[in-house]
Amino acid sequence: MNVRIQDAPTRTQILGPAVPRRPARLGPLPLSAVRLDSMSLLGSWQELNAAATIPHCVDNVERTGAIANFRRLAEAGPDGPQGTFQGPWFADSDVYKTLEAIGWEVGRSGTDRWAGLLSDVADLLERVQTPDGYLNTYVQGTPGKEPFANPEYTHELYCAGHLLQAAVALHRGSGDERFLAVARRVGDLVAGSFGEDGEPVIDGHPEVETALVELYRETGVESYLRAAELQVERRGHRTLALGRFGSQYYQDHLPVREATEAIGHSVRQLYLAAGVTDLYLENGDQTLLNAMEELWDSAFGTKMYVTGGHGSRHRDESYGDPYELPPDRAYAETCASIAALQWCWRMLLATGQARYAEEMERALLNAIAASMDHTGTAFFYSNPLQLRTGHDGSSEDAPSERLPWYGCACCPPNLARLLASLHGYAATSDASGLQLHLLTAGTFSGETLNAVVETGYPWDGDVLVTVSGHGELAVRVPAWAEGATVAVTGAQVLPGPTPGEYLRVSCEDGATVRLTLPMTPRLVRADERVDAVRGCVAVVRGPIVYCVEQADLPDDILVEQLRLDPTAGITEERAQDDITPVRLRLSGEARPHEATLYTRYDPTSLTGSPVSFTAIPYNAWANRGPGAMRVWLPLA
Structure with a gap:
């Protein structure tokens, strides 16, 4: 378990994406206090992101x-x-998300690769910005359009x-400072036009709420925080035109x-939840946190895929009913999983509860990781848990393989x-010590305690932490x-830790x-109310969900023919x-x-040929x- 750490940038303290001003249960480490091992899974993603994804x-x-x-x-x-x-x-948002990625990458590595682009x-x-911001x-740029006429x-x-x-x-x-000055003029416009005495305008796509809070955190200008509060308080009163899919x-x-x-569009729901949680972290309104905890139980307890995906309907990119989780029709938009991670991070800061970090890891290592190829x-924009043999992947709404870009390109720059x-989501610190939430190799410098973590997780379960301080x-x-x-220290053996x-x-x-950590593969079943996968199991090893892909089967066997023997042993192959x-x-x-689409039920005929796969x-x-794939496997 060799740890390889890239050189840190010269700036002494670089704050991360969500840094509460008001004391929270947990305090995020500055980005400059964390360096991921470039050979670890998470660290290698950051290197790939810098070398390929951001330039792309x-x-x-x-x-x-x-x-x-x-x-x-x-x-x-x-x-x-x-x-x-x-x-x-x-x-415009695709440009801004790309700029945000560059900002974090400059802070991580100190690169000046995009200095000319940033200046331009x-x-x-x-x-382009008007005098009022x-x-x-x-x-x-569109004739006949007026600002905020159709929010x-x-x-x-x-x-x-x-x-x-x-x-x-x-x-x-x-x-x-240049971008911040532009942003402050925008923030001033929002705070003035839609403030206490302004128009009660909200956006059809929540996102500005958490952004206004972070602008307040960066500048200390309280009108930005108040503008975020008003955006939250004004939402839900059916002031927006209904459109095709209604107010939800x-x-x-x-x-x-x-x-x-x-309920409703999953990305909008999750972005709003992140913004509301940000607001709680700054104003301490317990009623907001109570509502978010109930909402979290609904989203993660009844409507989340085993991969950490959110949103089961293609029609309006929305959540379905409780337990409506069809694997082949899963929309599970990449942006929704990213938004879910961002919300869970804020709930973790607010409460310190491990369940939020658990779901960050699930989404990160499965739904989010699946959305980008090895280059x-x-x-992927949507992330199904099953692709059928013969699937028509000609539409970018449900392609059979990942695409370089999309007409609606929100997901790539979001990734x-x-x-x-990403290193900003791994650990927190306070005066008592250091808290590690994502198990990854790297170095972490807290207020009173520093740690070097050596591990091959999530592929192996050995996590060695050496501390100083x-x-x-x-x-x-x-x-x-x-x-x-x-x-502890090689000799002292403690009682087994409590999972979760x-x-x-x-x-x-x-x-x-x-x-x-025990890395023995295990079979996971869904609640019986998830009708779409009743009688099926998913194979999971550590935090990683597995699937069966047609590419690993002989030509005369299709994915749809497979039935898993739950009593048989599972062999690992490196x-x-x-x-x-x-x-x-x-x-x-x-x-x-x-031989036919429908036939008489005969239990004695439900047998097949033994197969390993x-x-x-x-x-x-x-x-x-491209090729067929499935996560949920019917049982033999």
Whole structure:
């Protein structure tokens, strides 16, 4: 378990994506206090993101005209801008998310690769922004459009929110003041126009709430916090036009304290929840946290996929009914899983409860990891848990393999900004010590306690922590880790830690804590109310969900023919590649297909030929071309 750490940037303290001003239960470590091992899974993702994903996003926001929309307005002559607006009306947000990714990456590695781009784009924003602070290339560049005339669909505050977050990232990562000045003018416009005495306007796509809170945290300007409060308080009173999918699609169906069932467009629901939790972290309104805890129980207790995906309906990209979780029709948008992680992080800061870190890990290592290929330049928008033989993947709404870009390209730059700031979600610290939430190799510097973590997790279960300083080390023990053991400084053996809680050890300088997690593959079943997978199991090893892919089957056996024998042993195979380091060998039978679509039930005919087959991590599927796949396996 060799730890390889990249050189840290020269700035002494770089704050992360969510840094409460008011004391929270847990305090996030500065990004500059965490360095992920570049050979670890998470660390290697950050390296891939810097080398491939961010450049890919930069190229595509230029190629698709998203940056040209700014240039068109900045270079407009007396007759107005030439040409037409390009892309979806929220294309500005793709630029801003890419800028945010660059901001975090500059802070992580100190790169100056994009210095010229940043200067050019800052110049464009300054030239396009109106004197009152308004900035939206779709509205400004489309004849007949007026600011905030159609907030249910124009995404003006949504785009503004991503601009604010990009400016904060660039300010924290590199000290850039130009973007922050642009963002403050936008924030002043929102606080003034929609403040106490302004218009009660909210956006059809929540996002600005959490951004306004973070702008307040960065600047200390309380009007931004009050503007976020008003956005939250005004939501849910059905002020937005209904549109095709009704008020719940826009999260405008009930006030936030009453809307305790996850419903409507899943990304909007989760972004709003993150913003409300941010607000609680700053104003301490317990009624907000109470509502968020109920909402979390609904989303994660009755409507989440085993991979950490959210949203079961393609029609409106929404949550379905409780336990409505069809694997083949799972929408499970990448942005929803990212938003879920961001919300869980804020709930973790607010409460200190391990269950929120547990779900961060589930989403990160499964749904989010699956959404990007091994090159870092192709992506899934939706993330099904089953792809049928013969699936028509010609539409980008449900492709058979990852695509380089999308007409609605929200997911790729969202991944880029998450991965660039990923080390900010791994650990927290306070005066008592250090808390490790994501089990990954790296170095972590807390207030009183520092740690070097050596581990091959999630592929192996040996986690060795060497500390310096004095204080309490808290290490999250995964909820599935029954039988985990712990040894301190090599000799002292402690009672087995409690799964789903934190192992807490009072440490002196030089102490070592070794946590050993059982990595035996296990079979997981869903609640019987999940009708779509009744009689099926998922194979899980550690935190990683597995799937069976057609690429690993002979030509004469289809994925749909397989039945798993739950009594047979599961064999692990160590692969020689970084995509599927641990494969599993399963046993069962392959049943012949019926001659007709419907036939008389005869239990004596339900037999097949014995077969063994390979399962790979779900996050690695579709890296060998399109083909059938399934997570949930029927039992023999």
